[in-house]
Amino acid sequence: MKRLSLCCVCLLLSLTAAAEVRYVQVEKARLLKRASNFSTLLALLPYRTPVEVLGKQGAFFSVQTRQGKGYLPEASLNVVRPRITSQSSAGEVTSDEATTATKGFSAQVESEYRQKNPDLPYAVLDRLETQTRCPNPQTVYATFRKQGKLGEFQTGGERP
Amino acid sequence: MKTSSRFLLSLASLSLLAGGCATLGQAVKVGGQLSGYHELEDMGGSMEKASRDFTEEEKYYIGRTVAATLLADTPWKSAARLTTYVNGVGSTLALASSRPEMYRGYHFAVLTGKDGNAFACPGGFIFVSAGLLDICRSEDELAAAMAHEIAHMVLEHPVQAIQASHQREAAASLVKFGLRKAGESQGELQQLTGVFDNVVKDVVKAVAQGYSRDKEQEADLLALDILIQAGYHPQALADLLGRMAGHSGYHGDPKDRARKVSEALASRNTPALWSEREKRFKQISGHI
Structure with missing residues (x-):
């Protein structure tokens, strides 16, 4: 009974600690140096990566990750680790998890839907998605913002 | 249920109180993950799915099909x-919003339509029509239209447009099938695809026809915050709406929306206009 109680306490403590862990719910989450979306990018964290929450600052969580400390937008994290659905290619997926992938609104459902709706231009959408994909917009579009005095570069301006 | 599972379920429930999990389902799932009891993890997942919104991945796949439509x-x-x-x-606007990241990022594109319109599909697909670009007189006005669409996305308006009966149907199906292995049954997959079809049709209807007056106004007000954060001049939204009255396609009563936007702006500090943006906008609009 004593042993059981000890197990209870240990498990309860570990569960309590688990509440401080959140999981990346986007394909690539940007780990930032400061609590600002225009801040320096430290790393891109893959889907389902666990991070330890150290604190909250506005719409950002201060987090500890394998890549070090930094900030992540609140909206990019979830308290629950996302499930693996069929054909999911993103994130930290172990082989065990991949074999137990479950059904959901996923690539598998889309594939079935495409067969039933062959006139929908998914090929165009795929091309559009490839052309517009940008996991790191604060770096890729920095010149665009600088030229337009936008984001981190806004310092007043002139009337045209 | 085995006694040990009950025991762990109780502990997980306690952790809900101690750890601040949002739902009992989450607590049970976390308990299952940590203890290695997969049955319990699955049960938690099921409970969680019964009460949760769509995941970001699911919204992405809904959005893809809405965008394809x-x-x-x-x-x-x-x-x-x-x-x-x-x-x-x-991207500048999205970075200035409270939803800077989507499951596979944002995707912005121009469609050939002549109506002055813009669309926000779940999962980060945002389209503006060539007709709207024609109506815009500056980059700030184009940004205003796009900020309004990002605001719909941040406020989850497209997903909220799914009829309650279809939401219930989707939740029930995801609970039913969410624990089955992906390749188990073709019949189940077809059923799930049918549910998906209902959800997509609801979102397409809302995205194409627009939202209630309250939701359009809510998106306008949030768009002002996004514009100011990004460094664009928010008055551009009122200016654009003021000129939309004679054009087809844009949602709601543009004059009424313009008046409310101007009222909301009266007490705000706003960024200055910047001539460099006007130059590049003119270059781009010359190519349409």
């Missing part, structure tokens, strides 16, 4: 320079 009616204007430009504007 829109593209079937109105082709994409795929000129690389134009696409890069609208993605520059859109």
Whole structure:
């Protein structure tokens, strides 16, 4: 009974600690140096990566990750680790998890839907998605913002 | 249920109180993950799915099909320079919003439609029509239209447009099938695809026809915050809406919306206009 109680306490403590862990719910989450979306990018964290929450600052969580400390937008994290659905290619997926992938609104459902709706231009959408994909917009579009005095570069301006 | 599972379920429930999990389902799932009891993890997942919204991945797949449906009616204007430009504007706005990241990022594109319109599909697909670009007189006005669409996305309006009966149907199906292995049954997959079809149709209808007056106004007000954060002049939204009255396509009563936007702006500090933006907008609009 004593042993059981000890197990209870240990498990309860570990569960309590688990509440401080959140999981990346986007394909690539940007780990930032400061609590600002225009801040320096430290790393891109893959889907389902666990991070330890150290604190909250506005719409950002201060987090500890394998890549070090930094900030992540609140909206990019979830308290629950996302499930693996069929054909999911993103994130930290172990082989065990991949074999137990479950059904959901996923690539598998889309594939079935495409067969039933062959006139929908998914090929165009795929091309559009490839052309517009940008996991790191604060770096890729920095010149665009600088030229337009936008984001981190806004310092007043002139009337045209 | 085995006694040990009950025991762990109790502990997980306690952790809900101690750890601040949002739902009992989450607590049970976390308990299952940590203890290695997969049955318990699955049960938690099931409980969680019964009460939760769609995951970001699911919204992405809903959004893809909504976007494909829109593209079937109105082709994409795929000129690389134009696409890069609208993605520059859109990414700047998205970074200034409280939803800077989507499951597979944001995707901004121009469609060939002549109506002055813009669409926000779940999962980060945002389209503006060539007709709207024609109506805009500056980059700030284009940004205003796009900020309004990002605001719909942040406020989850497209997903909220799914009829309650279809939401219940989707939740029930995801609970039913969410624990089955992906390749188990073709019949189940077809059923799930049928549910998906209902959800997509609801979202397409809302995205194409617009939202209630309250939701459009809510998106306008949030768009002002996004514009100011990004460094664009928010008065551009009122200016654009003021000129939309004579054009087809835009949602709600543009004059009424313009008046409310101007009222909301009266007490705000706003960024200055910047001539460099006007130059590049003119260059781009000359290519449409």
